[in-house]
Amino acid sequence: MAHLLTTVRLFVVVPSALVIAGGAPGGSILPALFVAVAIATDYFDGMVARARGTASPAGMLFDHTSDFLFVTASLAAAAAAGAVPFVLPVLIAVAFTQYVVDSYFLHRHRALRMSRLGRLNGIFYFVPLVVLGLAWLPPVPEGARALLMSLAQVVGWALVLSTLASIVDRALAARDPMPP
Numbered sequence: 001m002a003h004l005l006t007t008v009r010l011f012v013v014v015p016s017a018l019v020i021a022g023g024a025p026g027g028s029i030l031p032a033l034f035v036a037v038a039i040a041t042d043y044f045d046g047m048v049a050r051a052r053g054t055a056s057p058a059g060m061l062f063d064h065t066s067d068f069l070f071v072t073a074s075l076a077a078a079a080a081a082g083a084v085p086f087v088l089p090v091l092i093a094v095a096f097t098q099y100v101v102d103s104y105f106l107h108r109h110r111a112l113r114m115s116r117l118g119r120l121n122g123i124f125y126f127v128p129l130v131v132l133g134l135a136w137l138p139p140v141p142e143g144a145r146a147l148l149m150s151l152a153q154v155v156g157w158a159l160v161l162s163t164l165a166s167i168v169d170r171a172l173a174a175r176d177p178m179p180p
Contacts, residue, residue, distance in 0.1 A: 001052065002046070003045075006059075009067070010070075013070050016031065016077070017074055020078050020081060020129075020132065028137075031129070031133040035074070042067055045059075064112060064122070071092060071125040071126060075088055075156075078152070083149060083152050084128050084153060085157055088128075091167070095121070100112070121159065121163055124155075125159060127155050128156050131152040131155060132149070134148055
């Protein structure tokens with residue numbers, strides 16, 4: 001059941017990116033709907049896996065990869081539409097690659113090795129998408145829409161800085177030997 005929820009998130013990656021890349025002209029509920037589906041499935045898949053006793057390192061990798069694909073594709077589309085900094089999805093890809101390589105190859109763990117800052121970033125990567133989803137809803141007045149679009153840019157730049165900090169933090173931590 002948990003994998004089914006994670007798979008649902010994968011199915012909204014491309015439609016979300018396509019709608020967001022178009023800037024949801026004229027207002028649309030679709031960006032908000034896709035983001036809501038992604039957040040809900042992300043929230044419940046781990047909960048279901050733990051409740052059923054099916055949580056595993058492979059499931060965690062599947063979950064985090066699905067999150068990565070969703071936020072990176074959606075934020076890349078938002079960057080193409082000029083709604084977030086273009087460098088944000090690039091840095092997310094670098095940080096996720098570093099996360100996987102560091103966990104499985106550098107430290108030879110059998111599961112992903114999370115960091116506190118990386119976990120927070122993973123959660124906050126959804127924030128500009130939520131803000132944009134709200135901005136593009138049909139009943140939002142133009143002034144509020146402009147304010148939300150500016151907020152998405154500010155949050156995007158804050159995430160650029162926190163992602164850079166996470167990349168540096170993980171690189172520095174990789175130099176220290178891990179406890180057994």
